[in-house]
Amino acid sequence: GAVVSQHPSWVICKSGTSVKIECRSLDFQATTMFWYRQFPKQSLMLMATSNEGSKATYEQGVEKDKFLINHASLTLSTLTVTSAHPEDSSFYICSAKGLAGRNEQFFGPGTRLTVL
Amino acid sequence: GESVGLHLPTLSVQEGDNSIINCAYSNSASDYFIWYKQESGKGPQFIIDIRSNMDKRQGQRVTVLLNKTVKHLSLQIAATQPGDSAVYFCAEGYTGGFKTIFGAGTRLFVKA
Numbered sequence: 600g601a602v603v604s605q606h607p608s609w610v611i612c613k614s615g616t617s618v619k620i621e622c623r624s625l626d627f628q629a630t631t632m633f634w635y636r637q638f639p640k641q642s643l644m645l646m647a648t649s650n651e652g653s654k655a656t657y658e659q660g661v662e663k664d665k666f667l668i669n670h671a672s673l674t675l676s677t678l679t680v681t682s683a684h685p686e687d688s689s690f691y692i693c694s695a696k697g698l699a700g701r702n703e704q705f706f707g708p709g710t711r712l713t714v715l
Numbered sequence: 716g717e718s719v720g721l722h723l724p725t726l727s728v729q730e731g732d733n734s735i736i737n738c739a740y741s742n743s744a745s746d747y748f749i750w751y752k753q754e755s756g757k758g759p760q761f762i763i764d765i766r767s768n769m770d771k772r773q774g775q776r777v778t779v780l781l782n783k784t785v786k787h788l789s790l791q792i793a794a795t796q797p798g799d800s801a802v803y804f805c806a807e808g809y810t811g812g813f814k815t816i817f818g819a820g821t822r823l824f825v826k827a
Contacts, residue, residue: 603758633815640723642804643759643817692758694815703749704815706758 622693738805
């Protein structure tokens with residue numbers, strides 16, 4: 600149980616285009632989902648927290664107009680990188696929280712974004 | 716975003732030896748701590764957690780120690796195996812809160 604999937608697992612796009620990444624909780628309802636970005640050989644940096652049906656809360660320094668987050672249902676959150684540039688190339692990881700009485704997060708497998 | 720974006724320190728151990736990975740956390744209000752394992756190209760996997768009302772918790776081959784006085788957390792892996800080679804992150808949060816903040820991470824190499 601507690602499986603989180605991401606789609607796609609990797610994507611290559613041209614500079615200036617937008618890319619959507621999906622995060623799904625497969626066997627539980629996720630009241631809260633988190634989006635992280637990870638550069639090579641670095642730690643995970645929290646970008647934003649999204650709660651179903653409400654606006655995402657972005658961390659300081661993360662542009663909300665560039666990284667659009669939609670948590671449309673209790674099992675799906677999407678991250679759209681708008682007008683992507685090479686510096687947006689990174690490993691994007693989502694996690695989901697929501698099991699009753701459990702504080703832990705369950706992580707997706709990550710999405711590798713390469714912007715040319 | 717919060718967290719420390721440092722290049723990863725490395726720990727190299729011989730197969731069969733015990734490994735100790737250390738972590739310093741930053742927020743005195745944190746009362747929930749987690750260790751994650753991340754293999755290359757994958758998302759983090761939960762290993763073990765501990766709440767601030769405990770100073771030690773054991774799992775299968777792993778032990779987490781918490782020293783709140785100096786805000787220090789450690790992960791001990793007994794009889795380290797090649798499959799333990801990965802990057803290990805500690806993370807901190809607080810009960811009832813939402814955010815989990817990751818530490819810098821340590822890369823563990825296990826030599827056969």
